[in-house]
Amino acid sequence: MYSFGSYVRIRREALNADDKSMSVRQVAQRIGVEPAFLSKVERDVAPPPSEAKIVALAKELGEDPDLLLAMAGKVSSDLQEIIRKRPQLFAELLRQLKGQPDHAILYIVRQVSDGNW
Amino acid sequence: MITLHSDQLVFRFPDIDADVGIGINFQRTLRIPDDGSDHHLPPGLGRFPLRHIEDFDLGGSNNRKTRGGIIMPMFQSDALWLNFHDLGRGRAELPVALKIGAGKINAVSGEKWAAGLSQTPQNYVVLPGQPWLDGFNVEKGKVRQFVAMPLGQGYTVEEQIDPQSDVGGIQIEAFPMKKAVFEKLKAKREVAPAMHFNAMMPESASAPMDMGLGMGGSMRQEIYDDEYGLKAWDLENGLRCFIMLANAEQWMAVTGEEPPLSPISVQDYNEAGLPWFDYYDGDRKAIEGAKALGNIKSVKAVAQDKREPIWPDEELEPNGMVEKIIPIKVPDGSW
Numbered sequence: 001m002y003s004f005g006s007y008v009r010i011r012r013e014a015l016n017a018d019d020k021s022m023s024v025r026q027v028a029q030r031i032g033v034e035p036a037f038l039s040k041v042e043r044d045v046a047p048p049p050s051e052a053k054i055v056a057l058a059k060e061l062g063e064d065p066d067l068l069l070a071m072a073g074k075v076s077s078d079l080q081e082i083i084r085k086r087p088q089l090f091a092e093l094l095r096q097l098k099g100q101p102d103h104a105i106l107y108i109v110r111q112v113s114d115g116n117w
Numbered sequence: 118m119i120t121l122h123s124d125q126l127v128f129r130f131p132d133i134d135a136d137v138g139i140g141i142n143f144q145r146t147l148r149i150p151d152d153g154s155d156h157h158l159p160p161g162l163g164r165f166p167l168r169h170i171e172d173f174d175l176g177g178s179n180n181r182k183t184r185g186g187i188i189m190p191m192f193q194s195d196a197l198w199l200n201f202h203d204l205g206r207g208r209a210e211l212p213v214a215l216k217i218g219a220g221k222i223n224a225v226s227g228e229k230w231a232a233g234l235s236q237t238p239q240n241y242v243v244l245p246g247q248p249w250l251d252g253f254n255v256e257k258g259k260v261r262q263f264v265a266m267p268l269g270q271g272y273t274v275e276e277q278i279d280p281q282s283d284v285g286g287i288q289i290e291a292f293p294m295k296k297a298v299f300e301k302l303k304a305k306r307e308v309a310p311a312m313h314f315n316a317m318m319p320e321s322a323s324a325p326m327d328m329g330l331g332m333g334g335s336m337r338q339e340i341y342d343d344e345y346g347l348k349a350w351d352l353e354n355g356l357r358c359f360i361m362l363a364n365a366e367q368w369m370a371v372t373g374e375e376p377p378l379s380p381i382s383v384q385d386y387n388e389a390g391l392p393w394f395d396y397y398d399g400d401r402k403a404i405e406g407a408k409a410l411g412n413i414k415s416v417k418a419v420a421q422d423k424r425e426p427i428w429p430d431e432e433l434e435p436n437g438m439v440e441k442i443i444p445i446k447v448p449d450g451s452w
Binding site: 101102103106107109110111112113114115116117 | 186
């Protein structure tokens, strides 16, 4: 299991092999942090950045923001808001589902309908 | 199952493998000039929003809801391309045969929408080998850009092939690789690092609600041959989705959301010094263009016939800045 920093570094370096705009300096500039800070994050010397910076970083890396946030030990603010609105209901739902396999959980996610065409 | 996630259609096939699937999003892009030249691939300027169609009152178009699926806003003359993804790093990549229709005209074969898959001519693309699709397959190595136009005015490809047709929209049907074939493929690939499938390209109020797709300018893009063969595909576990193209001018009234802005012009894009793209996969063989699409008139040609000045001047040429994109591969053996 990769740490947040090492995962970001591996992904960024893989992309940088083909796209030189994925250097530490340029990625840091685009997400609005100092290159030295991003370098420290990648070496797990500094803690992960803020939610907004992680979301921006996920976009740069072509990664799912929720995945990177989870690796950083965070939950996106929109999910927190959903839970805060109905805390008991969602807490119970998550506890009930925690042991279910992925495909079982996906069956309760809203699916795109198919009709007559 | 098909779900919506961040304006992306996610196709999963738990009967094949619980952990795999594909994502498809619809990228806004520049409309390339229809000037007789073959242009490079335009950029992705962000995803069109996608919503469940049954959530909205479509007024006079409510009968369209019986098709199910999703709704997506486009302005007349907006261009788009389809961006194909796997579901993330570290997961096995399930090969999928994907049929794409525009008003139930197959965009790859030019034939009317039919059940199943065909290789004579090939009527589908194969993922992950095909990273994106920008238009109708008119010639080997050449497509004509997908451009949204209102139905009922003779601009769309479907209306030119069948003047009575008013289906519109985009149709997608995905067939996964058969489980047994996929298991063999996975076993072989576990020996080597997974092949990266990085398809990220640097990423009037009374008008009819429904839109279809016409042909825009020409660009260089190959549609690849099926390296697996028809027997590899699981026709029993296909998933399909109808995407209604809603006139963006009515999007706000229907959904309460702001429609996406029209893309910037080619001139503005060039002046910003931004690149165009070229994709080359020398290991794959391109299929021939669809004969049935060879005689279809582009939107510009129809407009000229009708003497309707629907498009502004197109004298501007894309700049010469082209980034070549080459897929990352691992060796492939027999399996």
